[in-house]
Amino acid sequence: MTFEVMRPKYVGARVQRKEDPRLLSGSGRYAADVQPTRALHVAILRSDYAHALIRSINLDLARAMPGVIDVIDGEALASELKPLYATSRMTGYKPTALWPLARDRVRYVGEPVVAVVATDRYLAEDARAAIQIEYAALPAVTDANLSLTAQSDFLHPEHGSNLLVSRNFSRGNIEQAISEAFRVVSGQYRFTRTTPVAIEPRAYTAEWDRRLARLTLHSATQAPGIIRDALAEVLELNGPSIRVLAADVGGGFGGKVSLYPEEVIVCFLAQKLTRSVKYVSDRQEDLISTTQAFDQTVKAEMALDSSGRILGIRASILGDAGAYSIYPWTAALEPMQIAGFLPGPYQVPSYEADVQVVATNKTPSGPYRGVGRPGACFILERLIDKAAKEFGIDPLEFRRKNLVQPDQFPYKTGSGIVWDKSGFIECLDLAAEVIDYTTLKDNRDAAKAAGRWFGIGIASYAELTGLGSRMSAAPGMPINTGTESASVEIDATGSVIATFGTASIGQGLETTLAQIVADEIGVRPEDVTIVHGDSAAITHSTGSYASRSTVLAGGAAHKAGKEVREKLLKAAGFLMDCELLELEIEDGVVRQPATNKVLSFKDIGRAVYSEMGRFPLALRQELDLRATSFYDPEFGTTTSATHIATVDIDPETFEVRVLRYVAAEDCGRVINPQIVEGQVQGGVAQGIGVALMEEVIHDPQGQIFTASLVDYLVPSAAEVPSIEAVHLEAFAAGTIGGYRGMGEGGTIGAPAAVANAIADALSHLNIDITELPATPERLFRLVTTANQEKA
Amino acid sequence: MLNRRTITLNVNGEAHELEVEPRHLLADALREGLGLTGTHIGCEHGVCGACTILLDGESIRSCLLLAVQAEGHEITTVEGLGDSNHLNFLQQKFREHHALQCGFCTPGMLMTATELLNQRTSLTERDIRDALSGNLCRCTGYDHIIAAISEAIAETSGAGP
Numbered sequence: 001m002t003f004e005v006m007r008p009k010y011v012g013a014r015v016q017r018k019e020d021p022r023l024l025s026g027s028g029r030y031a032a033d034v035q036p037t038r039a040l041h042v043a044i045l046r047s048d049y050a051h052a053l054i055r056s057i058n059l060d061l062a063r064a065m066p067g068v069i070d071v072i073d074g075e076a077l078a079s080e081l082k083p084l085y086a087t088s089r090m091t092g093y094k095p096t097a098l099w100p101l102a103r104d105r106v107r108y109v110g111e112p113v114v115a116v117v118a119t120d121r122y123l124a125e126d127a128r129a130a131i132q133i134e135y136a137a138l139p140a141v142t143d144a145n146l147s148l149t150a151q152s153d154f155l156h157p158e159h160g161s162n163l164l165v166s167r168n169f170s171r172g173n174i175e176q177a178i179s180e181a182f183r184v185v186s187g188q189y190r191f192t193r194t195t196p197v198a199i200e201p202r203a204y205t206a207e208w209d210r211r212l213a214r215l216t217l218h219s220a221t222q223a224p225g226i227i228r229d230a231l232a233e234v235l236e237l238n239g240p241s242i243r244v245l246a247a248d249v250g251g252g253f254g255g256k257v258s259l260y261p262e263e264v265i266v267c268f269l270a271q272k273l274t275r276s277v278k279y280v281s282d283r284q285e286d287l288i289s290t291t292q293a294f295d296q297t298v299k300a301e302m303a304l305d306s307s308g309r310i311l312g313i314r315a316s317i318l319g320d321a322g323a324y325s326i327y328p329w330t331a332a333l334e335p336m337q338i339a340g341f342l343p344g345p346y347q348v349p350s351y352e353a354d355v356q357v358v359a360t361n362k363t364p365s366g367p368y369r370g371v372g373r374p375g376a377c378f379i380l381e382r383l384i385d386k387a388a389k390e391f392g393i394d395p396l397e398f399r400r401k402n403l404v405q406p407d408q409f410p411y412k413t414g415s416g417i418v419w420d421k422s423g424f425i426e427c428l429d430l431a432a433e434v435i436d437y438t439t440l441k442d443n444r445d446a447a448k449a450a451g452r453w454f455g456i457g458i459a460s461y462a463e464l465t466g467l468g469s470r471m472s473a474a475p476g477m478p479i480n481t482g483t484e485s486a487s488v489e490i491d492a493t494g495s496v497i498a499t500f501g502t503a504s505i506g507q508g509l510e511t512t513l514a515q516i517v518a519d520e521i522g523v524r525p526e527d528v529t530i531v532h533g534d535s536a537a538i539t540h541s542t543g544s545y546a547s548r549s550t551v552l553a554g555g556a557a558h559k560a561g562k563e564v565r566e567k568l569l570k571a572a573g574f575l576m577d578c579e580l581l582e583l584e585i586e587d588g589v590v591r592q593p594a595t596n597k598v599l600s601f602k603d604i605g606r607a608v609y610s611e612m613g614r615f616p617l618a619l620r621q622e623l624d625l626r627a628t629s630f631y632d633p634e635f636g637t638t639t640s641a642t643h644i645a646t647v648d649i650d651p652e653t654f655e656v657r658v659l660r661y662v663a664a665e666d667c668g669r670v671i672n673p674q675i676v677e678g679q680v681q682g683g684v685a686q687g688i689g690v691a692l693m694e695e696v697i698h699d700p701q702g703q704i705f706t707a708s709l710v711d712y713l714v715p716s717a718a719e720v721p722s723i724e725a726v727h728l729e730a731f732a733a734g735t736i737g738g739y740r741g742m743g744e745g746g747t748i749g750a751p752a753a754v755a756n757a758i759a760d761a762l763s764h765l766n767i768d769i770t771e772l773p774a775t776p777e778r779l780f781r782l783v784t785t786a787n788q789e790k791a
Numbered sequence: 792m793l794n795r796r797t798i799t800l801n802v803n804g805e806a807h808e809l810e811v812e813p814r815h816l817l818a819d820a821l822r823e824g825l826g827l828t829g830t831h832i833g834c835e836h837g838v839c840g841a842c843t844i845l846l847d848g849e850s851i852r853s854c855l856l857l858a859v860q861a862e863g864h865e866i867t868t869v870e871g872l873g874d875s876n877h878l879n880f881l882q883q884k885f886r887e888h889h890a891l892q893c894g895f896c897t898p899g900m901l902m903t904a905t906e907l908l909n910q911r912t913s914l915t916e917r918d919i920r921d922a923l924s925g926n927l928c929r930c931t932g933y934d935h936i937i938a939a940i941s942e943a944i945a946e947t948s949g950a951g952p
Contacts, residue, residue: 016886020894021876021886023893023894023897024872024875024878024882024885025829025872025873025874026870027829029828030831030895032822032832033822035826035828121819122814198893198895199833199839199841199893199896199927199929200833201832201833248893249893250831251893251929253929283833283839506893506894506930507892675889677935678889678931681932681934681935684932685931685932708834708836708838709834709838709927710838714927714929716926716927717920717923717924717926717928717933718920718923720933720934746932
C-alpha cells in the first residue's frame with residue numbers, strides 16, 4: 001500500500017496557522033485560564049530540606065485560617081490512594097514509590113509536603129505560612145559520585161544503595177580496537193543540570209461536574225492520554241470518570257510529559273470536596289519542582305587508525321536522576337539515551353558503554369527536548385574535533401570521512417540502533433555551502449591573526465524519530481508509545497472533523513495535520529476542524545513528545561483521510577450516477593468533469609445521514625463518512641543534520657557571542673516550511689542556552705541557587721543570533737507520507753556546535769571544552785590556567 | 792487581611808468596578824476579577840514579560856503593580872487589540888511571519904511591540920532585539936518575532952532603518 005498524495009496542494013505549503021487567531025487575541029485557553037464556578041485554590045507547602053525525616057506536622061493553625069476549606073498531608077492521602085511506580089522490564093532497575101505528598105521523609109528541596117485548599121489563592125498561601133513541620137535533617141547527597149559510593153543515608157533505604165540503574169552495552173571488540181589504535185583521544189565531560197522553563201508555569205484545574213459526578217482535569221500537559229490512564233489507576237476510576245483536557249499548553253519541551261504530584265492532588269481534592277480545585281505554580285515552584293534534565297558525567301575515549309578512521313568508542317556514563325524515578329519515563333531514560341546515541345552518525349565498528357544512574361537529593365530529572373542526545377552529541381563532537389586536530393585534518397573533512405556513507409544504509413550502530421537512509425553527508429555539505437565554509441575559514445584565520453578569539457564549530461548528529469512499537473521511548477517501559485490514531489469524519493452538515501491524541505504545545509499540529517487531511521479529502525485546511533488535547537476524544541494515545549506527533553498522527557491522518565475519501569466518493573458516485581474514477585474532489589466539492597455536475601460535502605453529508613432513502617438498502621447499511629486508523633511505524637525513522645556556528649569571545653569579559661548559525665537538516669517531506677523553520681530556530685536557541693548560560697546549581701546541602709529567572713538564565717532576543725535553517729530531503733523516508741520527526745533536533749546540535757566553536761576560538765591555548773555551560777567564569781578559569789601552564 | 796475595597800479600572804476603553812484587596816496584583820485582578828485571561832503570568836517577578844500590558848501607553852509588568860495602583864490610569868491588554876476574527880495590523884504580521892508557537896509569551900510580546908510601533912521611529916534589528924530582551928520566548932528563537940516587528944515598523948514609521 002502506498003500513501004503518496006497524488007497532487008499535494010497543501011502539504012509543503014506555507015499555510016498560515018489555524019492556532020494563531022485565538023493565541024494572538026488572548027483567546028487561548030491554558031490550564032490557568034479555566035475559571036470554574038466556586039473553584040477552590042491550592043497552595044503547596046514544599047520541603048525546605050534536601051533530605052530529612054518528617055518528625056511531626058501540625059496543621060491546626062492553618063486549618064483555622066480565613067477561607068481555608070481543607071489541609072492534607074501525605075498520611076491523609078496514603079489512606080485513600082495507591083502510590084505509583086515507574087516500572088521497567090530492564091534488569092537491575094529499581095523503581096521508587098511515588099506519593100503525591102511526602103510520607104515520613106523528604107528527598108529534595110521543593111518536594112510537596114502539605115496541600116492547603118482555600119477560597120482563593122492568596123488565602124491558601126496565607127494558611128500555608130501557618131503550617132508547622134518539624135524535620136530531622138539527614139545528610140544530603142548532591143554529587144553523583146558520592147551518591148554512588150555512599151554506605152549509608154540512602155534516599156530509598158529499601159534498595160540498600162542509591163544505585164537505580166546499572167547497564168552495559170557492547171558490540172565488536174573495544175579492547176582490541178583501543179590496544180591496536182594508532183591514536184586514542186579521550187576526555188571527561190560534564191553536562192550540567194538544566195530545566196525546561198516553559199514560559200507557562202505548570203498549572204492544573206480539576207473541574208468537578210456535579211451532575212455527572214466526574215472530573216475534568218485541565219492540565220498543562222503534553223500527554224493527556226498518559227495522564228488520564230495514570231490518574232484512573234491511582235484514583236481507581238474508570239476511563240469516563242476522568243477526562244484530561246489540554247486545550248492550549250504554554251510550551252512543554254519535555255517538562256510537561258510526566259505525571260506530577262499536583263495533578264493527583266487537585267483531582268483527589270475535587271473528588272473529596274465535590275468542588276472544582278485549581279493549582280497554578282509560581283515560577284519558583286516551577287524551577288524547583290518541574291523535572292530537570294541532563295546532569296551526567298561521561299568518560300569517553302575514541303580509538304582511531306592511522307588514516308583517522310574511527311575504530312571504536314568506549315564510554316562510562318554516570319547519571320544523576322535526582323530524588324525519584326519519575327512516571328512513566330524512569331530514571332534510566334536520559335543516561336540510557338546517551339549510551340544509545342553516543343556512536344552518533346559515524347561508522348563505529350566497536351562500542352562499549354557502561355551506564356550507572358544514582359539517586360541524589362535533587363529535583364527528579366525527566367525528559368527535556370533532545371533527551372540524552374544533546375549530551376551524546378556534545379561529547380562525541382568534542383572527541384571528533386580533538387581527533388581531527390590530532391590528525392591535522394579539517395574537521396569538516398574528518399566528519400565526511402567517518403560519517404555513515406550513503407551506500408551503507410541501513411546502518412546498525414554500536415548501540416544497536418539502526419539508521420535508515422538519511423542525508424548525513426548531504427546535510428554536512430549543505431551546511432558548509434550555505435555558510436561558505438572555505439571563505440569562513442580564511443576569515444577565521446585572519447581574525448585570529450588580528451588577535452580576535454573567533455572560532456567555527458561544527459556538529460553533525462542523527463536521531464531516531466517517530467518511534468514505533470518495536471522501539472521503546474524509554475528503556476523497558478511498560479506502556480506502548482508506538483502508535484497514534486486519527487479519526488476523520490464528515491458530519492451531517494458536511495464539515496470535516498479530524499480527532500487526534502496529540503496536544504497543542506506550540507508545534508502547530510492543528511495546522512500541519514489539517515494540511516494532510518485537506519489533501520487526502522479534498523478540502524481547504526481552514527475547513528478541517530482538528531480536535532486534540534482531549535483524552536475523552538480518543539480511545540488511547542500517549543501525546544506529543546519525542547518528535548513523534550507528525551510521523552505517527554500524520555501517518556494515521558493519511559490512512560483515515562484516504563478511507564473517508566473513498567466512502568465520500570462511493571456516496572457521491574451513487575448520487576451522481578457515475579463511475580468513481582470520473583470524479584474529482586477539490587475545496588469541498590465533488591465534481592464530474594465530463595458533465596460538470598457538482599455536489600458539495602454539505603449535499604453529500606445531508607444525503608448520507610438525513611436522506612438515506614436516496615441510497616439502496618444494502619448501501620445504507622454500510623455507508624457512513626468516517627474512519628479511525630492507527631499508525632505504527634514499527635521502528636521509526638532517522639532525522640539527520642549538521643550545524644555550523646561561529647563565535648566571538650570577548651577577551652576582557654569572556655562573554656561568548658554567537659555570530660552566525662546555520663542548521664541544515666533532513667526531516668523528510670516538509671508539510672509546512674515556516675513551521676519547520678520555527679522548530680529548528682527555537683530548538684537551536686534552547687541549545688545555545690545550554691551551551692552558554694543555563695545551569696541549575698545546588699549547594700552541597702541540596703539548596704537550589706537558581707530558583708528565579710534572575711539566577712537561571714534563558715536566552716533573550718539580545719543573545720540569540722539570527723538562525724539560518726535550511727532543509728533537504730535526501731532520501732524518501734519509509735514512513736507514511738515520508739515524514740521524519742523534527743521537534744528536537746535544534747537542541748541536539750547546538751550545544752556541540754557552540755562548544756566546538758569556543759574551543760576553536762581558544763585553539764591557540766589548546767583549551768578543551770569539557771563542561772557546559774561555557775559561562776564567562778568557566779572560560780576565565782580555563783584561559784587563566786592555560787596561560788599559567790604556558791608561562 | 793480581608794480588608795477589601797472597590798476600585799474602578801479603565802481597561803481597553805471600558806470602566807470596570809471590582810472589589811480587591813490592596814495586596815492583589817494587577818495581573819490577578821485582570822485575569823481573575825475581569826476574566827481577561829489573555830494577560831499571562833509567567834514568573835511573578837518581572838523577568839519574563841508575559842504579563843506586559845500598556846498603562847497610559849507605556850509597557851509595564853502587570854505582575855509588579857498592585858491593582859489599586861492602576862486606578863485612574865488607562866490600561867490596554869491584548870484583548871484591546873484585534874479579536875480573533877479581526878486581527879489588527881501587528882497581530883497579522885505576527886501570523887504572517889509565524890512569530891508565535893505556543894502563544895504564552897505572545898500577548899506580552901504584542902504589547903511591547905505595540906509600544907515600539909506607537910513611537911513611530913525607525914529601529915534597527917539590534918534596537919528591536921534589545922527592546923524585546925525583557926520578553927522571554929522559549930519556542931521561536933526570536934527570529935520570526937523580530938521579522939514581524941521589523942516589517943510592521945518599516946511599514947508604519949515612514950522611514951527605513
